[in-house]
């Protein structure tokens with residue numbers, strides 16, 4: 001479509017003109033497993049994008065977005081990845097909470113929070129998982145009790161990505177005493193900078209800390225900061241998850257293609273590619289990328305049952321396998337830190353890729369859960385018994 005191609009050219013030119021000077025040094029930084037990289041600088045870059053009207057492209061114009069189509073947004077993400085632009089810091093606000101507030105929030109909540117997300121002045125994190133509520137999210141035990149004009153919150157969240165860098169958290173809490181599973185939950189907007197909130201970083205396999213434990217000990221938030229009806233938070237929480245898919249998948253695939261190309265070059269340089277088994281796995285990997293791209297393009301504009309689950313399974317397994325392949329190409333040196341001369345003792349990019357991609361098949365819903373959903377909701381197989 002000509003209009004989309006014009007927009008693509010505009011984005012490409014803007015990135016070429018603006019990824020210069022100090023911003024040029026940020027190329028390729030950030031993203032899953034690398035959120036610690038140049039955070040403040042990427043925040044400044046994200047605000048620079050916002051000032052140019054290049055955040056929240058799909059939000060309706062009346063909510064401060066650009067009202068652009070899926071095809072426009074895909075073009076944006078493709079150009080963004082092609083330019084190796086640094087990962088944005090406000091993904092959770094822009095892609096998850098913003099659309100949720102637009103769909104379920106009150107006008108007052110929209111006016112209060114959407115501008116801060118769009119302009120990247122307030123960062124958000126997602127407080128869903130708890131020690132006993134991950135895949136089985138309906139088991140949430142954190143409670144919130146209405147006391148006058150505020151909610152008083154007690155409980156613990158875990159694996160809360162970027163909580164240590166965020167000002168706000170969208171939290172699922174049990175607000176009806178004695179309620180079970182999906183009933184009696186509410187979706188609360190909670191400020192993190194208060195005495196009742198404690199955030200403890202969790203060290204990852206990669207040696208860095210992107211996620212946290214978050215403890216609520218009589219933490220408070222205003223009574224009107226509940227999204228949707230009190231007790232009806234499950235519906236809102238599930239709404240948020242449908243936005244999680246986003247249209248960034250096609251841009252993400254350009255990054256994957258870049259990783260695969262670099263790995264194939266490494267295999268050539270080291271001679272690992274002479275091993276027919278390695279050559280075959282590299283080739284299979286390339287085919288897998290084409291399959292993912294075709295699937296993403298074919299399903300971009302249509303809703304099909306199981307589509308998100310298939311997409312998640314495709315990219316998570318593909319990326320995890322790439323990490324395995326990287327380690328097999330590197331061989332024994334992949335087992336040690338730093339070089340033989342005692343150089344930088346940090347993980348190199350391939351070791352970090354290998355370690356972080358272990359989590360690809362867990363976050364955003366594990367492989368097993370994706371397959372359960374396909375089995376039950378698409379194939380109509382018997383449902384699992386749940387307590």
Ligand SMILES: Cc1cc2nc3c(=O)[nH]c(=O)nc-3n(C[C@H](O)[C@H](O)[C@H](O)COP(=O)(O)OP(=O)(O)OC[C@H]3O[C@@H](n4cnc5c(N)ncnc54)[C@H](O)[C@@H]3O)c2cc1C
Nearest residue numbers: 126127128129134135136159160161359362363364366368
């Ligand atoms: C990098 C990363 C970032 C994350 N960021 C966030 C965040 O910002 N906010 C947030 O709320 N959460 C976050 N999470 C948590 C994530 O959503 C959970 O890890 C995920 O939902 C799985 O829950 P769990 O870890 O409790 O594992 P469990 O649910 O305990 O699962 C353990 C294992 O059992 C399997 N299993 C569980 N139930 C079934 C079943 N019914 N049938 C078959 N197999 C099953 C699972 O597939 C898995 O292999 C993050 C996780 C990771 C790894």
